[in-house]
Amino acid sequence: MSTEQAEYVSIADGVLTITIATTAAGTSMDFDGIIAGTTALKALGPEVGAVLLTGTGANFCAGGNVRGFAAATDRSAHIHALATTLHDFVRALDATPVPVVVGVQGWAAGAGMSLVCAADIALGGPATKLRPAYPGIGLSPDGGMSWTLPRVVGLGRAREILLTDAVLDAEEAVRLGLLSRLVADEDVRAEALTLARTLATGPRSTFATMKTLLAQSDSSTLSDQLDAERDAIAAAASTPAGQEGIDAFVEKRKPDYTKAN
Structure with a gap:
């Protein structure tokens, strides 16, 4: 594992932890972490019994770096490349035979919400909020949200959530099945790690x-x-x-x- 990968990926106690968002760009998705995570998932060894997705800032993931979108010379080509990279990661997650856990502190918006939908188990806190966020910037979903969200909440509810760009609070997210359960806000990361470690010792x-x-x-x-x-x-x-x-x-x-x- 390279030094750059080690910044975003670690393996301990049977858990592969992947950092998908950092404070470097305001907790927007960090594609160095996405790339490192894809590499780690494709090389998954027998020492790994669970995967944990996490963000290091106040939010799990605030979505894509919109300022980066705006600064691109060719916005379409830029976003196409980012979506291709993200979708490689989502495919690798989907192919992972071990449980995938997400600790959702703060916001999970845009592609961050897509990764919540892609997880096997997602924990949040009372302050957790989910939002598609795509209509607000005139874009359509990526990260598999148009496929996973209807399978979690039903097609009719998914239409409403996406078209109205609904903000889902923690209790609503649990009721809909997007979050498995809530813990204290300050304990989200620790509880998610504990759960991942427990699953890693399972069959x-x-x-x-x-x-x-x-x-x-x-x-x-x-x-x-x-x-x-x-x-x-x-x-x-x-x-x-x-x-x-x-x-x-x-x-x-x-x-x-x-x-x-």
């Missing part, structure tokens, strides 16, 4: 299968999904994680999945 093959089943459920018939679940649970029974989990239950002890991962 990784089980989590990978769960993510696969959930990803295909939207386009599967019930009958096809039942077949997929049957085949998956049968296969899981002969994996190290499945064997450890069943044996631990019978022996009335807590399973130790670290030796099964």
